[in-house]
Amino acid sequence: MEDDCVCEYDSTWDTESDGEDPAGESQTRRNMRAAKDMQTYRRGYPNLTDDECLEDKMNNLQFYLNKSPSSPDDVYIDSFLKEWKNDYKRLERVHSYIQWLFPLREPGVNYMASELTKKEIEKSEDAQKRLVESYELMLGFYGIRLINKDTGEVKRAENWKERFGNLERNMHNNLRITRILKSLGELGFEHYQAPLVRFFLEETLVRKTLSSVKRSVLDYFLFAVLDKQKRQELVRYAYLHFEPKDKFVWCPRKIQRQFRKAEKRSEVVGNGEGKDDLRAKAKDMDTKEDAMDNNVKSQKGDKTSKEKINLKHLPNQKVRLRLLKMGTLVQRTTTM
Structure with missing residues (x-):
């Protein structure tokens, strides 16, 4: 049926409506x-x-x-x-x-x-x-x-x-x-x-x-x-x-339907992009946190290695036992 929103004096769209809407649906009329x-x-x-x-x-x-x-x-x-x-x-x-x-x-x-x-x-x-x-x-x-x-x-x-x-x-x-x-x-x-x-x-x-x-x-x-x-x-x-x-x-109503479809697609794409962005940000945060943890561990390892003492250089057994309890010794094969 004829699209009641098509106006012969409006060339904005240069299109004819496919007229799927029933005539007379709109009570408002174009001036x-x-x-x-x-x-x-x-x-x-x-x-x-x-x-x-x-x-x-x-x-x-x-x-x-x-x-x-x-x-x-x-x-x-x-x-x-x-x-x-x-x-x-x-x-x-x-x-x-x-x-x-x-x-x-x-x-x-x-x-x-x-x-x-x-x-x-x-x-x-x-x-x-x-x-x-x-x-x-x-x-x-x-x-x-x-x-x-x-x-x-x-x-x-x-x-x-x-x-x-x-x-x-x-x-x-x-x-x-x-x-x-x-x-x-x-x-x-x-x-x-x-x-x-x-x-x-x-x-x-x-x-x-x-x-x-x-x-x-x-x-x-x-x-x-x-x-x-x-x-x-x-x-x-x-x-x-x-x-x-x-x-x-x-x-025309045909154009109105296109507007609605485009708006729905935009909303769907927008939601999808939002989720992807969240996932990407979360992954990026995890990567940064892992890197920070590894860096901290590396720094701690360097510090600990400096603090650790080889048993060979300790003066006597009592000192060695005391330091072992404190966890500052590196045990090597035949040290004790």
């Missing part, structure tokens, strides 16, 4: 609108044609080079990074800046923001530096800290409880985070995507925080990751930590 949207993004907007754009009209690039302000806020990027940082009320209340900080090749709610064009996606050290600062600013707003600019690794910030509370209350931030992830992939920071998604998966599925963000993490964040191998690894991580398993709809 097809989200799946289609994320696939369109991952494929580079195949139906989108960039308008011809002169270099001096590249508004997003000019903004990140600090040559033109955002609209309608009329704020230059350098001013924004200084004046808006940690101004959480303004960051929450104003909705027109996020399209400038993280431009996309698709329209947003701010009609005065310019859509990103391919010609603007170029390497500019100044622009990239400011983009990372913008990313750190928004992470701070969400209670997250970038701890490695090379790998994109993130962790909780000191004020995470307060900021997580804001995330829970204001769900429009889920859309902002989706935009941030997409923009990172467009602007040369694809390697930042997976660490942030992994962070949200751990928070929602393992630590059981951010319950109102959970569905967006699975529907949107997860499938914004452009690196297919990393995306597969994240889906596997999500499945292994998701409960109940029969409600997981973000990959």
